[in-house]
Amino acid sequence: MARNRPGKSQRTTHRKNQTPRYLDALAANASGEIFELPGYAAVGMAGHRLVPLTSDTTVAMPYGSELMLLPDRIPLVFNIRKKTFQSLADNPYEPGQPIFPVAIFNSPGYVNAMVCAYEERPGAGFLPLFSYGAAGWGQGGFRSSVIQVDWERRQDLRLMPEDQVHDGVKRYRAAFPKNRLREHLEHCALVSGCPAAKNFFIGRCEAPLPSSRQCNARCLGCISLQNEPGISCCQERISFTPTPDEIREVATAHIEKVPDGVVSFGQGCEGDPLMVADVLRESIIDIRKQTANGTINLNSNASLPGQVERLFDSGLDSIRVSMNSVRESCYTAYFRPNGYTFDHVTESIRVAAKKGGHVALNYLNCPGVTDTPEEFESLCRFLSDHPVHLIQWRNLNYDPLRYVSIMKQADSQSESLGMDRVLSQLKKRFPALKHGYFNPPRQRF
Ligand code: SF4
Structure with a gap:
């Protein structure tokens, strides 16, 4: 299959008076x-x-x-x-x-x-x-x-040969025989087929650092914990919190092999990493004692601005903040936060930027909500008021009809503008804002 080249679109505009080529x-x-x-x-x-x-x-x-x-x-x-x-x-x-x-x-x-x-x-x-x-x-x-929106082949399984994954597993087993995080990632790579874990063992791009068993949100579409009868999780949560030493061993092994690589807290197989901020902080300090290379990234609900500040003070490079909507009503209806509010999330964004960190939104997309005029105008206001460098566009993993219905109960959702229009308008209104999917290494901030 021919792949798209950066900057070129496979989409072409339909010319007037031509019969549409229906699929x-x-x-x-x-x-x-x-x-x-x-x-x-x-x-x-x-x-x-x-x-x-x-x-x-x-x-x-x-x-x-x-x-x-x-x-x-x-x-x-x-x-x-x-x-x-x-x-x-x-x-x-x-x-x-x-x-x-x-x-x-x-x-x-x-x-x-x-x-x-x-x-x-x-x-x-x-x-x-x-x-x-x-x-x-x-x-x-x-x-x-x-x-x-992203042309990088970071999770292209064709670039992750099984023999290289197995070689990496053997090598790290010998290097860190007692490390439980290494053992957890082995299961992710060999049994669950997780591309992020495979990349760790091969030594390419981004390595995952799952660490938290708990979360202070109850997202409708959380893939690692569900109380809703009839919805099953597709990822198993990590069952322990690794020690700072275990995290440091895994992170520095990756960074030493991939000097411009990324190591990320906050994975699909955990709660929110801010729940174990003290462990993260100690591990970041230890990683930075050992190497100045690599990018240390946090994927999070960003609910605790004080902890976010401490992590950036310790050497964190970037944060990716998850949001389904920039409207508090819709955010709250989906994230169902427990003990924090939307204001805490926006405060974390301010704190991260104030500390010189790179800020990305993990913006969960569902056409019919994300591309309504209300959400689009709110997003434009949000981007004018908050220092966001990158939007990482993710497709929301949730029943689309039911999501639209829940969001309609939370706030108004008028006729959609179309995602292509949303993206092209954002590029015009915010030319410095980047769009992508993966966490960038700091060389690309
Ligand atoms: S923030 Fe992440 S871990 Fe927490 S409930 Fe939402 S999806 Fe699950």
């Missing part, structure tokens, strides 16, 4: 077999807005992406002859055979422009914690409704 709608049968539905165009959804997908507004399915069947749901498609949207509970070519929507889970670096269009069947359960991008069939392959 065929995708559907799956009860056995999970995926097929196209000729005569029906695939549809993308953003809140109430439905848009037929075309070749011009989509890209070839990015490498590493996966197609998924949506259980208990009915596909929404565009009838090309009648020019109407309709729901198709049964296969129109095999009456009586139920069909299900097919969505795409896009690889890192690609932001969902639209989500898969569907309706729930009566009694439908929650969708598992993934993002559900819109996809269709055209030009001889699957195509995806996405915008590429």
